[in-house]
Amino acid sequence: MTFKTFSLFTIIITLFFSSCREQPADKNKENHNNNVELDTSATQNAKVKEETKEDKEEEFVLTEDNxxxxxxxxxxxxxxxxxxxxxxxxxxxxxxxxxxxxxxxxxxxxxxxxxxxxxxxxxxxxxxxxxxxxxxxxxxxxxxxxxxxxxxxxxxxxxxxxxxxxxxxxxxxxxxxxxxxxxxxxxxxxxxxxxxxxxxxxxxxxxxxxxxxxxxxxxxxxxxxxxxxxxxxxxxxxxxxx
The missing domain is CATH 2.40.100.10 (Cyclophilin-like)
Structure with missing residues (x-):
């Protein structure tokens, strides 16, 4: 194997392992995005519950009984x-x-x-x-x-x-x-x-x-x-x- 061929082989191996090391970072980023979506959904659910509570309070109606x-x-x-x-x-x-x-x-x-x-x-x-x-x-x-x-x-x-x-x-x-x-x-x-x-x-x-x-x-x-x-x-x- 010539020095030129060996150098090319070394570069390819280096790029391959660098790519493998970067993947977890992308995965973490994806998880972070998912967490943001979940947090948004939770906020919306809480807002809906609060609005429902307010609606129930506003729906109070007087009757002969109360x-x-x-x-x-x-x-x-x-x-x-x-x-x-x-x-x-x-x-x-x-x-x-x-x-x-x-x-x-x-x-x-x-x-x-x-x-x-x-x-x-x-x-x-x-x-x-x-x-x-x-x-x-x-x-x-x-x-x-x-x-x-x-x-x-x-x-x-x-x-x-x-x-x-x-x-x-x-x-x-x-x-x-x-x-x-x-x-x-x-x-x-x-x-x-x-x-x-x-x-x-x-x-x-x-x-x-x-x-x-x-x-x-x-x-x-x-x-x-x-x-x-x-x-x-x-x-x-x-x-x-x-």
Whole structure:
């Protein structure tokens, strides 16, 4: 074997073993890439689980079985007791009574949920009441469906009467011998000095502290035969102010 041939043979052998030594590095690199893919997959799974948990929390719906317990606990967390209703006639500010806990908690809960926004004062009885919280649109029906179907027990023995400016809750009209309250609606007494024949049958849970002139203006609007205002009177927004 000549020196030239031997040198060529040595180079080939050297290249062969160099190639063998580089392979583990490539394999490690491949494993590293796989680990990155696995880590990404794990992150995505954790994200999906978290989103599913949030969805379940958002899907909470009030029912006849859980409403009383829910509002009992919810009332303990409340520090607010004043709600402002905005209409095209002006604002109405309502102070809620602390000793009527279920009705107070219900009204604040619905306000924070945005339920009353874009509902109407849908019933106006001259020199008697204005009634709000309903609307003949899909938005309101959808909100009710998402919040839940439930009624509230009357709470009429707390010493509150239906004076002028009192906010009270009407009873449900469907199969309701115990005068359970319809939680989505309310009425404000306009009568001077009050409508005391309602005492004992309905639950006063607050009073107007500002904006009775707005209540009177709404009560003076023309209505049709069913006491529905000839022009819709929208509650543009309901918000907690303190």
């Amino acid at each position: 409403a009383i317990e829910f509002f009992y606990e919810y009332n303990k967390t409340l520090t607010e007791n004043t709600v402002k209703l905005t209409t095209r006639f002006g604002d109405i500010e309502i102070e809620l009574y602390d000793n009527v806990p279920y009705h107070k908690a219900n009204f604040i809960y619905l306000t924070k949920k945005g339920y009353f926004d874009n509902t109407y004062f849908h019933r106006v009885v001259k020199n008697f009441i204005i009634q709000g919280g309903n609307a003949d649109n899909l938005e309101t029906a959808k909100k009710r469906s998402e919040i839940g179907r439930y009624l509230l027990p009357p709470d009429t023995r707390k010493g509150h009467k239906h004076h002028r400016g009192t906010i009270s809750m009407p009873s449900s009209e469907i199969d309701n011998p115990h005068m359970l309250a319809s939680p989505y609606e309310f009425f404000i007494v306009v009568t001077k000095p009050g409508s005391y024949h309602l005492d004992g049958g309905y639950t006063p849970f607050g009073r107007v502290i500002k904006g009775m002139d707005v209540v009177d203006e709404i009560n003076s609007q023309p209505v049709d035969d069913g006491d529905w205002p000839s022009q819709n009177i929208k509650i543009e927004k309901a918000e907690i102010i303190k």
